[in-house]
Amino acid sequence: MSTTRKRVAVIGLGTAGSMAAWRLASRGAEVVGYEQFGIAHDRSAHAGESRIFRTAYFEDPEYVPLLRTAKALWRQLERETGTDLLTLAGNLMLGEASSQMANVSDSIVKFDVDASIIPLDEALTRWPHHPFHEGDAVVLDREAGYLRPELAVLTASYRAESLGAQLRAYTPVDGIEVKDGGIWVSADGRSERFDHVVVTTGPWAAKLLPELAPLVEVRKAVSAWFVAKERGAFDPAGFPCFIRTTPEEFYGLPAMSGNGLKLGLSGTVNLPVGDPDALDRTVPIEEVKPFRELVADSFPALYPDPVRVSAYMEGYTRDGHGVVGQLGGGEGITVVTGLSGHGFKLAPTFGEIAADYALHGGSTNTIPVLNPDRFLSLPARQRTNDVM
Ligand SMILES: Cc1cc2nc3c(=O)[nH]c(=O)nc-3n(C[C@H](O)[C@H](O)[C@H](O)COP(=O)(O)OP(=O)(O)OC[C@H]3O[C@@H](n4cnc5c(N)ncnc54)[C@H](O)[C@@H]3O)c2cc1C
CATH class of the missing domain: 3.50.50.60 (FAD/NAD(P)-binding domain)
Structure with missing residues (x-):
């Protein structure tokens, strides 16, 4: 040998x-x-302090075994180094019962993911600061939470x-x-x-x-941090991370020790970056506007202006x-x-x-x-x- x-x-x-x-x-x-x-x-x-980990996967149920391997390896890295990297505090998937939410259900059924469909009236009572809509499917994924990137x-x-x-x-x-x-x-x-x-x-x-x-398009992705009007309103113990797939696409994670929220927008709002060496990391007012509108419409518990906006990049395939x-x-x-x-x-x-x-x-x-x-x-x- x-x-x-x-x-x-x-x-x-x-x-x-x-x-x-x-x-x-x-x-x-x-x-x-x-x-x-x-x-x-x-x-x-x-960068940007946090990333969502979830297992009821709207992208494709076939990822579930890979996500479970990832979770085991995150835990292994934590053990080997004595570092706290992954907190499983849950994730809410929100949206109309579209194909993406169908993938979430398929993941749960096919791989026995620890997740439940929460009736809307119960969701409104349990998570009053979450933006629910009439007709939403609400799925609480318990094999989910956030990472420290x-x-x-x-x-x-x-x-x-x-x-x-x-x-x-x-x-x-x-x-x-x-x-x-x-x-x-x-x-x-x-x-x-x-x-x-x-x-x-x-x-x-x-x-x-x-x-x-030809395979990978680079796009700018902006994160915005907002402060809660009431201290502790977004404590991860009571406010899970979330992703909304319809009618708009956005996601959020508790931030600032539960005193605020980090928000991100998905989809075409993320502008192409021609040259990654020339990314404009400033965020002009017109790119902040959709975040302010989102907070005004959906998060009355937050102050209306972000206290931080940061620009990153990601490569997207078709x-x-x-x-x-x-x-x-x-x-x-x-x-x-x-x-x-x-x-x-x-x-x-x-x-x-x-x-x-x-x-x-x-x-x-x-x-x-x-x-x-x-x-x-x-x-x-x-x-x-x-x-x-
Ligand atoms: C704002 C935002 C929010 C996100 N939220 C989530 C989330 O909640 N959950 C989730 O799972 N994913 C999330 N993602 C996606 C996830 O963060 C990315 O998919 C992932 O970080 C991409 O990793 P990467 O290794 O491809 O690139 P990177 O992490 O960027 O690593 C590439 C590295 O290569 C280096 N490099 C480049 N060229 C060279 C060279 N020629 N020589 C040497 N070094 C080089 C770069 O400097 C860089 O350090 C998010 C992404 C963004 C931008």
């Missing part, structure tokens, strides 16, 4: 990359992680380092080349050989791999599912990108899938909707792709 350790580069130590580095280092690989900025910086997809990226990265991974912060990778039986990564004026490369560059994915450009696997098959490059606004909770599973590909050339942890080949079949890579 060969005892040679596989040498694996992880490019981009954000959400998926930090988890891939941790999983690879745990499983015995020699890992080098490259990050163009500092570890857990706030310039891309993984910056802490999670830091914890996974430094856990990987404690297991032997090299972390190279402020080191942008500018090229990947397949040659001489290996994959060569160039950064900082030199090129190094690896057995496998995991590309987790998030919104920058198409800069390093231009063949991803069908709303990530691109997770090998491009063109078999050439030693695994990508995890285009996570389409719902990738944080699943990141440890994506890290495990990337480790499966790097160490064994395939994964039994993935599902067909994530397969990159669903969009196009790409030829094996034989050329260098420098940053454009």
